[in-house]
Amino acid sequence: MSTPAVLGLDVGGSSVKSLLALADSSLSSPPEILSRARTITPLADPVDGLVEIAQSVPQQHPVSRVVVSIPGIVDETRGVVVRSANIPALDGCPLAERLGARLGVPVSVINDGHAAAVAEAAWGAGAGSDDSFVLALGTGIAGAHVVDGEVVPGAHGSAGELGHITIDPAGAVCSCGRHGCLETIIGAPALSAAWNTAGGSGGPETLLPAYADGDPRAVPVVQRAASALAEALLTLCALVDPGRIVIGGGIAREPHDLVLLAAQYARQRATFHHVPPIVPATLGEWAGANGAVRIGMQHERLATAAR
Template sequence: MTQAAVLGLDVGGSSVKYRLASADPGDGMPDALAEGVAPAPAADLPASLAELARTVAAGYRLVAVAVAIPGLVDEATGTVIRSTNVPQLDGRPLGPELTEMLDVPVMILNDGRAAAVAEARWGAGAAAHDVFTLALGTGIAGSHIVDGAIVDGANGSAGELGHVVIEPGGLPCSCGQQGCLETVIGAPALRRVWNAAGGEGSARELLAAYDEGDPRAVAIVQAAARHLADAILTLLALVDPGVVVVGGGLASEPHRLVTLAASYVDELATFHRVPPIVPARLGRWAGSVGAAAEARTLAA
């Protein structure tokens, strides 16, 4: 008999990460039958996600899918309320659309929640009962987990630290405000500042130049880490988590932004109880792992 499988998709502004896993129930991290990254299409994203699911699951019996989206979602209806980084999904009943295309149950969830679930259960927060996870990438997502349960807030939109205003009157953010954390430390923001300073390439090249001691890159990365530290200090004042886990592409090894921001937090903290501020262990795969775990629950 063909093996039953579930699929977790992590949709970002520029790519879709996926993990195909066994549908067998369990508490362990979903095993990877297949894992990878596909470019995010510019148009007709639902149809492209359905085609990606069919391609990745070829040779298996797909029984459930979970899709992590950067933005606000209504999990009960599978509708994307608003996604500032994937605006073509705003208002779309993505869950029902994909369910019809794939003929399997589909869950839609926030990408910060998916990453937090994975890091809290199997990653850097596994030993703590109170974990706040941040994912730094095209956008900045976050989620708070206490004793294994996600603290969603009254309307399911808690954790959007990327839209806390860091620079009042600063650059416009896709959410409609000005000076949000995403406008100073998101990957597009870092690329813009790096290119304006004469650097070439994306945030990845910026971080590489920082490692080489380029003074322009050093100044930009230090400023970004200070902004992140300011946001974390706000988080500590409001939430008081036991561990702060920082992941996503911008926080990958050698964890420059994480270690710098943690040092600034230690320097600037006053009344705050500063918890461990640690890099994520699951790296860029946290969202797809968390989505696969939710898909496995959906299939049970």
């Protein structure tokens, strides 16, 4: 009989990334990937589309569990997508129940940021530390505290929203309705606006190389963003005291100058704070799929132990 496998589906606004790995693979290092694929996200009918994607996976090993990573607010206990701005057809959907009924195996649904954080903490830049805070810098700013391989979600599942720490009370209005949140300074739209106002063009993908080349228009933009991030990191250190901070997302892409400068500023400004190693993420766009696979492997172990 073939060894069972777990399937991780990382659902994004434009594509679904899927990974298949043996359920009994070691958790201490990335497993051997049996199958890897990328498919266009089925926005119109996501449940049918995800069933089709799951059933299209090569069947040399029977899939015993599926974990789906979703962008948005997820009730992970019940497997319900509360709201997903990128995939509105899933709003309010009991996705775990519906997929499980169709596929005939247990299905878990998790937030995509949590999935990426679990992978980075265990198999990426956080490897070797049992206490990591993984932060993603993109259009929005969010993070997750991972301790012993598990996300610490907070009492209401909303811990880690570092993007909504106030940096400048007199600053711009944030999408959350408050003023001067970190997101209004270093979120991709805000960073792009600052870069264009300074005379540049494009977004972080042009700003960061320009800074690396010493472009005088880019230097103050990146310095302001790094300064704001440093303040948020010091707040994180004061409240959470993580053993390592891992920073990923589009704004943290190579060259990593913004992350490295923020870390430098944080260390210079620290007083009582214990500033841990602050490092760039390493798993890139496949972090969410890797995290879904790892969580599936963890759930399989729990299920086996309960039998």
